[in-house]
Every structure is written in C-alpha cells, then in structure tokens.
Amino acid sequence: MNELTELHIAESFVTRSMAAISPLFLLFLIPIIPLSLLAILALIVRPRPIKIPIKSRHVFITGGSSGIGLALAHRAASEGARVSILARSGSKLEEAKKLIQLATGVEVATFSADVRDYDAVSKAIDESGPIDVLIVNQGVFTAKELVKHSPEDVKFTIDVNLVGSFNVIKAALPAMKARKDRGPASISLVSSQAGQVGVYGYAAYSASKFGLQGLAQALQQEVISDDIHVTLIFPPDTNTPGFEEEQKSRPEVTAIIAASSGSMETEEVAKKAMDGIKAGNFTVSCNFEGFLLSLATTGMSPQRSFWLAFLEVITAGPIRLIALFFQWDWYKAIEKWSKTKTK
Ligand SMILES: NC(=O)C1=CN([C@@H]2O[C@H](COP(=O)(O)OP(=O)(O)OC[C@H]3O[C@@H](n4cnc5c(N)ncnc54)[C@H](OP(=O)(O)O)[C@@H]3O)[C@@H](O)[C@H]2O)C=CC1
Ligand SMILES: CCCCCCCCCCCCCCCC(=O)[C@@H](N)CO
Numbered sequence: 001m002n003e004l005t006e007l008h009i010a011e012s013f014v015t016r017s018m019a020a021i022s023p024l025f026l027l028f029l030i031p032i033i034p035l036s037l038l039a040i041l042a043l044i045v046r047p048r049p050i051k052i053p054i055k056s057r058h059v060f061i062t063g064g065s066s067g068i069g070l071a072l073a074h075r076a077a078s079e080g081a082r083v084s085i086l087a088r089s090g091s092k093l094e095e096a097k098k099l100i101q102l103a104t105g106v107e108v109a110t111f112s113a114d115v116r117d118y119d120a121v122s123k124a125i126d127e128s129g130p131i132d133v134l135i136v137n138q139g140v141f142t143a144k145e146l147v148k149h150s151p152e153d154v155k156f157t158i159d160v161n162l163v164g165s166f167n168v169i170k171a172a173l174p175a176m177k178a179r180k181d182r183g184p185a186s187i188s189l190v191s192s193q194a195g196q197v198g199v200y201g202y203a204a205y206s207a208s209k210f211g212l213q214g215l216a217q218a219l220q221q222e223v224i225s226d227d228i229h230v231t232l233i234f235p236p237d238t239n240t241p242g243f244e245e246e247q248k249s250r251p252e253v254t255a256i257i258a259a260s261s262g263s264m265e266t267e268e269v270a271k272k273a274m275d276g277i278k279a280g281n282f283t284v285s286c287n288f289e290g291f292l293l294s295l296a297t298t299g300m301s302p303q304r305s306f307w308l309a310f311l312e313v314i315t316a317g318p319i320r321l322i323a324l325f326f327q328w329d330w331y332k333a334i335e336k337w338s339k340t341k342t343k
Contacts, residue, residue, distance in 0.1 A: 090112045134187045139242070165215065186231060188276075191212045206240050213232065236262060240266050259264065260289060
C-alpha cells in the first residue's frame, strides 16, 4: 500500500463514522446554544438582582388617599412598614388613615400637599423623615381627543403626572442618598400601559407617562451607586375612584383599545406592584397582556433577571409580529368607529 491509499482508507473511515454519529452529535449541540446564551446573560445583566425589604421601613406614597395608592398604603402597613401618604385633599387623607387603621391597626402619617408645589412637597417629605421606599403614584387622567382637550388641561396632566413626579423625587433624594446602613432603598413610579403604547384619547396622558420611562432609566443610572433601585409599574385599567370618574366621558374607541388588556381590581394591582418593588424589578407588568406589552417595548430598559433577558432576546421578532397584529386590530376599530360617527 502506498501512502495515498492509506490516506484514502483512513479518510473514508473517518467520514463513515462521522456520518454515523453526526445526527446524535447535532442533537447534543442543540441545548449548547441557549445554555451559553443564558450563561452570557447571567454574566452581563445590569444592574444586579436585589431584594427590597418592606418590614420596619419608611414607605412614602404619593396619591396614597385613593385607589391604587391607598391599596399600596394598606399593603405596606399590613406588612409592618411605617407608612406616610401624601395627597391634596385633607379630608380624603383623613378618611384613608381611618380605613387603614381600622383594617390593620397601623396609624399612617398624612401630608396634605400638591405635587406641583415643590416647596410644599419638600416640606412634607422633610417632616416625614428619611424615606426607604418612595412610591410616586399620584396621577390625573381625562381621556379626550387632543382637539377637544384644553391647553390648560393638557398642561395640568403633564404637570401633575410628570413634573410632579420630578418634584417628589427631587425632594426625597438628598435624604435617601445620605442614609447609611439602612439597606437598599427603592424609588418606584406608577405609570400605565398607556405609558408603554400611545392610545387614542390619551395624547396628554400617554405623553406624561412615557416621560416617566426616560426619568426612571436615567435616574437608575444616577442612583445605583447609592444602593437605590428604581421600579416602573404599568397597570391596565383598574377599578379605582379615578377610573370610575374617567369612564363617564371616555371616548368609545379609547375603551375598545384599552379593553385589549382587560381591567383589574385595585388590590390585585397593588399586590403585583408591591411584589415587583420587593423583587427590585425595573419593569413591573400587572397582567398577561401587560407582560407581552413589556416584552414588546423593553427597548433599552435595564434588566436584572437573566431569565427575562433570555425571553426578551428570543421573543424579539415574534413579539413585534404580535404587536403589529394589535395595531392592525386597533386601526380597524378606529376606522369602523369613525365611519359610524360620520354617518
Ligand atoms: N385607574 C386606572 O385605570 C389606572 C391608573 N393608573 C395610574 O395609577 C395612579 C393612581 O391612579 P388611581 O388610583 O386610579 O387614581 P385616583 O384618582 O383614585 O387617586 C389619585 C390619587 O392621587 C392624588 N393626587 C391627584 N392629584 C394630585 C396632586 N396634584 N398632588 C398630590 N396628590 C394628587 C389624589 O388625591 P387628591 O385628589 O386629594 O390630591 C389621590 O390620592 C395614577 O398615576 C394613574 O395614572 C395607571 C393605569 C390604570
Ligand atoms: C405584543 C403586544 C401586546 C399588546 C397588548 C396591549 C394592550 C394595551 C392596551 C392599552 C391599555 C391602556 C390602559 C390605560 C389605563 C389607564 O391608565 C387609564 N385607565 C387611566 O387611568
């Protein structure tokens, strides 16, 4: 045998045995790809996972006299926190205080101030003492087409929901940053699903809530080294006094589009929100549609969980397709509705 034939025999042996093992070998390779992706994500997700304790801590809630804020105050009190609530109306604050005391035995501190008034907010926060968990929840909403919305009301919405949130956070930050050996702190903001996607009738409201996303992302980078952790909460329609009021004049199309995500009870939303805050999640969705919406709009948000990061990576394409189907459905509804209106 010369060298060439030897090589031939060896070669055909190798190819034949490779042909025999290759399907098995490939099967073995399949999990390697997702597993290495998971491993990479576990290494790179930032900020790192964190847990926020609630018991024995000072929880300060704006808009804590009604709806979602009141339910959050109630939850925090029953979990053993020291609770402060802030809102404009003194009588609603007193009523909330009584309700919480009756249900939990805990006496919450109340502060009457308008979040649009920086000095008033700052005074209330200084009086309340250093905050461990700040929940910026106050909000106003009127669903109306922009042509019918007065400039004053547009400004009011942005002032209370967005500028008011800046006021609250700015007033609380110095003492929160200065606190020592008190454990990780949290600043959370109650946005809305209308703060993830623009919705007919919510031009002003959506703009005010989209603004919170920019505020929250930038703020998280600024306070991470102070052990302060930012959370953004995105509820769907929720049965609150404010929502009851809103429904009286909400355009029909607004209701149709919002119905894509159903509605929730105040206590359910408060539970989701509080669990999300305690888990230190940057983004907190409240129902299944909300979870899809968060996947679809995650963009450049920070992500602490490598599992969720993994899900975001692998669903990016398909979730965009689902989003386009939702848009298709909504524009059909708008078209149909505007036709019946002009008839
Ligand atoms: N209900 C819903 O369908 C949804 C609500 N959200 C958001 O959840 C948050 C709470 O909503 P919800 O519970 O329904 O609202 P409510 O109207 O039931 O309660 C609003 C709270 O905010 C306070 N508030 C309003 N304006 C000011 C102000 N200028 N300064 C200080 N406090 C103020 C109110 O007290 P007072 O009037 O006495 O000041 C009240 O305590 C809002 O940010 C809202 O946008 C998000 C998605 C859905
Ligand atoms: C992949 C894509 C999945 C998409 C599912 C999307 C469903 C979005 C519906 C938007 C609902 C807006 C509710 C606003 C509630 C609110 O804030 C007012 N009630 C005022 O308080």
